[in-house]
Amino acid sequence: MEDTPSLDPLLLRAVEASCVCLRVQRASRAVGRRYDDAFRHLDLTNWQFSLLAAIEASEAASVNELATFLGMDRTTMTRNLAVLQRRELLSMAQDPQDGRVKRVSLTPRGRDLLLQALDAWRRTNDAVKAAVPAAAFPAMWQGLESLARS
Amino acid sequence: MEDTPSLDPLLLRAVEASCVCLRVQRASRAVGRRYDDAFRHLDLTNWQFSLLAAIEASEAASVNELATFLGMDRTTMTRNLAVLQRRELLSMAQDPQDGRVKRVSLTPRGRDLLLQALDAWRRTNDAVKAAVPAAAFPAMWQGLESLARS
DNA sequence: TGCAGAAAAGTGCATATGCACTAAAATGCC
DNA sequence: GGCATTTTAGTGCATATGCACTTTTCTGCA
DSSP states (O other): OOOOOOHHHHHHHHHHHHHHHHHHHHHHHHHHHHHHHHHGGTTTOHHHHHHHHHHHHHOOOOOOOHHHHHHHHHHHHHHHHHHHHHTTTTEEEOOOOOOTTTEEEEEEHHHHHHHHHHHHHHHHHHHHHHOOOOTTTTHHHHHHHHHOOO | OOOOOOOOOHHHHHHHHHHHHHHHHHHHHHHHHHHHHOOOOOTTOHHHHHHHHHHSSSSSSSSHHHHHTTTOOOOHHHHHHHHHHTSSSSSEESSSSTTEEEEEEEEEHHHHHHHHHHHHHHHHHHHHHHSSTTHHHHHHHHHOOOOHHO
C-alpha cells in the first residue's frame, strides 16, 4: 500500500458545511421520525400515510403514478402497496382498458384509518412548520420542489 | 362495516399541497439518487460517502457521534459501519479510556476511495445547487437545518 | 466498596429501498 | 396481421432503516 493519499482537510470541511445531500437527508430523517411518532398509535409510518392520502386523492392511480408522486422507485412502491394490501387498507384491480395497469384504491377500512390519521397529520404538520423560521419557509418550500424535480 | 366515513376532499388536497414531510422526503429521495449516480462507479452510495467524509473529518468518532451527525438511528449506523468494515474501508477500535466506546477511523484504502470520490461530490453538489433558484438557496439551507434539529 | 442506574453498542425482527432482470400486455411500423 | 419496441408491473438480491430488547461497561452515591 502506498503512502496515505493527501486529503485536503479544507475540502472535507466543505463537504460537511455545504453538502446538499447530507443536509436534505438529515432533515428528511428527522422529519420522517416526527411524523412516524405522530402516526404510531395507528400503526402507520409517514410514507404510508402519504400513500393512503395520495391514493384517496387520486382517482384510481396506477402503481407508476403513485411511485412518481411519492418520488420513490416503482419496485419499492409495488412492495409497499403489498404490505398495505395485506392489511386490507387498499385493493388493486386490473385496468379494464389496459391489462398491464393496476389501479389502486382504498378499502373502507383504509379510508377510515386515513380519516383517523388526518388529525394527527394536521397537528404534526403545523408543529413542524413552526420549527422553521417563517421568513425562510416559502423559499425552503420552493427549494425543495426544485430539488425534487432536478 | 359502516358507511364510508366522510373524508374531506379539501383536507386531502391540503395534505398534498402542504405536507412538509412529503415534500422533504421527495426531495431527499431525488437528491440521494443523484449523488448515488455520481458515486456508482466507486460502488459508494450517497450516505456511505457522507459517512466516510464524516469519519475522516472527525478525530476517531464514536458510533453514537456518527449516528447523531448523520441524523440516523444508532443501530442503523452500527450495521452501516459493518458493511464498510467488511470492505476494509474503515476500522473500529475500542476506546482505551472507555471500554463501551468504539472509535471509528478510515483505513488507507478508505481514505483513497474518499479522495477519489471528492471530485464526483464537488461536481454533483455544484449541479444540485444550481437546480435551486439562487434567491431561495440560503433560506432553504436554513430551513433544512431547522428541520433537522426540530 | 458495592450496587443501582445510565450510557454505549449490538441483535432480532419486520419492513424499506433500489438495481438488474423477467414477464406480460400494448403500440407502432411494415 | 405480425413482429420489434415500449410500457407496466413483479422478483431476486443486497443492503438500509428503526424499534424493542440485550449485553457490557461506566458512574455516582450510599
